[in-house]
Amino acid sequence: MPPEARRPAAGAAVLRPDVTDAIRDAVLQELAEVGYGRLSIERVARRAGVGKAAVYRRWPSKLPIVLDVVSGLAAQSLPTPDTGSLYGDVRALLDVTAKVLQHPMAAQILPDLLAEAARSPELGQTLQSALREAQHGIVTAMVGRAADRGELAARPDPDVAMDLLAGPLYWRLMLDRTRLPAAYLDRLANAVVAALAAAE
Structure with missing residues (x-):
């Protein structure tokens, strides 16, 4: 034309x-x-x-x-970590997620929007997509590679993996609003890896 x-x-x-x-x-x-x-x-x-x-x-x-x-x-999703080990990938993803949730703007906006989403189904659906579905591919790829390397006996449910990865950080930083203790992300990464390895 x-x-x-x-x-x-x-x-x-x-x-x-x-x-x-x-x-x-x-x-x-x-x-x-x-x-x-x-x-x-x-x-x-x-x-x-x-x-x-x-x-x-x-x-x-x-x-x-x-x-x-x-x-x-949501379209600007987190980078997919590929460190060569499940622990390394989990730790890297936790680190990036913690930085996002600790950003002053995110700390102010997210709780307010989630409260508003309870009153607006359309906003709630969009937030669900933004906060969950956008990261689904990252977690699926991460646990899939770990299974291919033999670090996991089976491929965990990506939804469960996402809950394990995001839930503790969201609870502490958005709801409890306490600072992360030293080495907290290291301990959390070990706990997530152990939980993923135990999942069937």
């Missing part, structure tokens, strides 16, 4: 990527500062330095904005 055929029609809105990125960043900052309940298109637009019309050209209301931002973050 010739270039002129791909040009937008005269008068059509051109959605500048830099403006879209600024709006997404503003949404994250607003979620961290005031939470989902008080987030508004007006506040997002003001923080992004744009008019409300720029926001509405991209999303019709605040729920689609938040769904888009959360889905975008």
